[in-house]
Amino acid sequence: MEKTQRHLREIFLLQLAIGCLVVVLCVLGVQAMYGFAATPWVSAPVLVVALGAVIGVTWMSYRATRRVIEPMDWLLREVARWDPQRPDTAALAPANVPAAVQGDVRKMAEALHALGQRLDTYVTRERDFTRDxxxxxxxxxxxxxxxxxxxxxDEGLSTRSRRSLARIQGAAESMESLMSALLLLARDSEVPLETEDFDVREVVEHEMEKVRSLLEDKGVSLLLDVQAEPVLHAPPRVLQVIVCNLLSNAARFTDAGSVQVRLLQDRIEIEDTGIGMDAAALARAFEPFYRASIEQPVGPGLGLSIAQRLGHRCGWPLQLASVPGQGTRASILFGARNRDQ
Incomplete structure (x- = not known):
């Protein structure tokens, strides 16, 4: 708004200069046509009065224009103070709006205040529901x-019953991971997550064991390629949830071939030989409840979305590369602040 005020001053100064120039040119024109002796009324006092009138009119116009834009200036200053992550609309409450702010600007302030209250209510309700x-x-x-x-x-269980039991246990573990992810996401972004030093390999191997039985039933190989063993100072539970979701997603959409986990110094790569995705599906892969193929076993449809949001929270961007019919590679990139130096 300061830039607008500066431009406004420049415009009125320019108008003042033009007005004064016009007065001077008129006086000089009259003198040139009739001569000074024929126009004794064109004297210095008259010229001063004319210039003073121009200056006075210009100044009053400037003040009137300032009074018109001051309410919008106030509103813009208040909005500029907002924190994008947590906008505080209390200053726009009807009781806090200055009496000079009237008309359309006051209506706009009231509308912004109502919108802010509605957003606060929605965010609070969503967070409370997710937590509860x-x-x-x-x-x-x-x-x-x-x-x-x-x-x-129970040693009397048949092989078939044990296989079914393993599926139940795997599904329960997946649900527990989903609940943990929702609890992490329900936390306020300003509340720091609990961090510690941990070996990434231990987390990866633990999560691989959860999906091993599911892949073995399909005849799909589960491989681990360790090219480095990074140590992170970060929330280990967050990495567990992200890796679990990516591995579950790979296992769900891979019916033949292999799922390979590659551990590098700056990333984790999970590559499968599943159905893959085309460019259109890849562009929407992180949308909640979106599935590239409705023919595959139904899952919660939140795995990639939750993984991306958790990765963003910790500074671990996710990257996807996929070829239809050949498979998908998901990468978790560790930020420089997380890597062990």
């Missing part, structure tokens, strides 16, 4: 996990 739902769902998931562990100790 995640906590509530943990109880039945814990019951399922304990019950399946007890059933697993």
């Amino acid at each position: 739902a995640s906590h509530e769902l943990r109880t039945p998931l814990t019951v399922i996990r304990v019950a399946t562990d007890l059933i697993g100790h």
